[in-house]
Amino acid sequence: MGSGKLFLGVLAGAAAGALLGILMAPEKGSTTRRRIIDKGEGYADDLKTKFEDFYNFITGKLESTKENAEQLAEKGKAKYDEAKGQLENAGAEVGHGMN
Numbered sequence: 001m002g003s004g005k006l007f008l009g010v011l012a013g014a015a016a017g018a019l020l021g022i023l024m025a026p027e028k029g030s031t032t033r034r035r036i037i038d039k040g041e042g043y044a045d046d047l048k049t050k051f052e053d054f055y056n057f058i059t060g061k062l063e064s065t066k067e068n069a070e071q072l073a074e075k076g077k078a079k080y081d082e083a084k085g086q087l088e089n090a091g092a093e094v095g096h097g098m099n
Helices: 003-024 029-097
Strands: none
8 A cells, every 4th residue: 555545544534533533522513513623624734735745845856857857968969969070070081081
């Protein structure tokens, strides 16, 4: 099981346990509803924070990969230009040798 699924399972279990605990508590309905709303907002904030962290992590990885790809392309172009120049020089030397 992936860590993402495990995290969601734990989060869902905690939410269900908290909800059942609140519903079984001997308090007025309005107090219970307020506690449910507060807990829900807390879970939503936690989930939003986790998503933002994940988004920032993925964005950072994509930027890093893009930079690495650009550097690799630049190195490849430089090698190509170098090989092309050597080939042109070798062709010129062969042409001079035939005269």
